[in-house]
Every structure is written in C-alpha cells, then in structure tokens.
Amino acid sequence: MIVLDGVSKSFDAGQTYAVRDLSLSVNDGETLVLLGSSGCGKTTTLKMINRLIEPTDGSILVDGRNVTEQHPVALRRSIGYVFQGIGLFPHYRVDQNVEIVTKLAGWPADKRRRRVREVLDLVGLPPAEFAGRFPDELSGGQRQRVGVARALAADPKYLLMDEPFGALDSITRDSLQQELKSLGKRLGKTIVFVTHDIFEALTLAHRIAVFHEGRLQQVDAPQKILADPATPFVRELFAKPARQLAALERGN
Ligand SMILES: Nc1ncnc2c1ncn2[C@@H]1O[C@H](COP(=O)(O)OP(=O)(O)OP(=O)(O)O)[C@@H](O)[C@H]1O
Ligand SMILES: [Mg+2]
DSSP states (O other): OEEEEEEEEOSSTTSSOSEEEEEEEEOTTOEEEEEOOTTSSHHHHHHHHTTSSOOSEEEEEETTEEGGGSOHHHHHHSEEEEOSSOOOOTTSOHHHHHHHHHHHTTOOHHHHHHHHHHHHHHTTOOHHHHTTOOGGGSOHHHHHHHHHHHHHTTOOSEEEEESTTTTOOHHHHHHHHHHHHHHHHHHTOEEEEEESOHHHHHHHOSEEEEEETTEEEEEEOHHHHHHSOSSHHHHHHHHHHHHHHHHHHHTO
C-alpha cells in the first residue's frame, strides 16, 4: 500500500505549489488513476512516490515505510516506472532497454535474458521479431509497449505509469488499455496511472483521483464521481461524459 499524508511540493521556496496538502492512499491490487489537466501536479506526485522528486512537506509511506528512510535504488526496485513521453535509450536495442532494469537490480545474466523474453512476450512484442531492433525501428505503440515491458521487468509490486499511452491513435490506445487491464488483474499489480483523458480514466480506474491546480478535488470510484461530483470543478469536468453516457443509456 502507498500512503501520502499531507504532501506538498513547491519548486520556488513556497511562492507557488505544484502539489498542495495531498492525502491519498493506493490500495494493494488497485489501479488508481490521477486525472487532471496539464500542470496540475500529476507527474510531480508520481515522482515523489519513488523519490525522483523530494516533497517539501508531508510524508509518503510505501508498505508502511517512509520513502525518505529507504535507499532510492532499493525503493525503485519495488516500483516500476513508465515515463511520460517514451524515455527509451535510442542507442540500446529493445532487449537492452528492458534488461537494464534487471541489471540495476543485480540479477544474474541468464535470469535477465529469460526475463527479457518473458516480458516482451507479455506486452505482445515477440522477442524473435523485436528484441534486436532499435527504438527508431518501432512504431509509437510498439515503443510504448517496450516502456511497459521495462517497467515490469524486475517484477515490481508497484507500477507508476505517466501518460504511457499518450500520443497514440485511439484504436491502439484502446487495445493497450485493455491489455493493461488484463495484465493488472493477472499479475496483481498495484498501479498508479496518470492521464488527462477522462475516458481512459473511466476505462482503467478502480478509483479516480481528480486534481486541479495542485489540489486533490475528489477520489472515488468512477460511478461515484459521475453520480456525485464533490466540487464544481469535478462536476464540470465530468459533465460531458455523463451526458454522453446518459444518451447511450437512452439508446441515442
Ligand atoms: N523541476 C521543476 N521546476 C520548477 N517547476 C516545476 C518542475 N516540475 C514541475 N514544475 C511545475 O509544477 C507544476 C506541476 O507540474 P507537473 O509536471 O506535475 O504537471 P502535470 O500534471 O504532470 O502536467 P502534464 O499533464 O502537462 O504532464 C507545473 O506548474 C510545472 O511547471
Ligand atoms: Mg506530467
């Protein structure tokens, strides 16, 4: 379980806050989606969980231990991270891009090689075809799959995914969403997934945390948010999908 308690982050000594007084927990086995528009603090929140960014205030517990008391490298071993954008090393082949994580985790070479093949299969990139390619020899969707494979490689309990399917056409995006859903279920991962796409949030989330200008507006199951938005901002944000759902239910 991940617990954030009163977490704030200012990059300018307290003049403005990227994240303000955030309290939130992520339950084991759930997919929690952080939803909000550009600049509302989603990436900052994600990066504070694995100490790529240090909070200005508050505490973050992963499995009951404060992250500041854990070595960043050990912490990141238990937390897979899919970066916003692609984040692959362009001069590494696909297999090397994935293997790097298991290397950092200190796995022996034969176990690493087996694991690389296993996770590439898992994300639908047969190693015989894809392991030896370079990132610029892949489509955008295939690159994003490599990002997901890399995050899964060291078999972390937690996955932090920062807009992993951004910049994809809606059909590819839809199929990756469905695959992630079944992967999450099959592997029992606890996932924090960032998006600014309401439909993606509704598709993937057990619960959605809605952010606005660094503040948490509401965290609830999708149905609950649609039926009972906690703030005017949330109401407005979900008004359009709520109207579309109502129209679908009426059959027009
Ligand atoms: N290293 C940094 N130094 C200064 N300000 C920063 C830094 N990182 C983020 N910020 C600011 O903090 C705020 C939140 O940024 P963050 O990256 O968390 O937003 P986001 O919700 O992920 O947005 P997007 O959807 O565009 O990725 C923004 O105003 C951003 O400019
Ligand atoms: Mg971001």
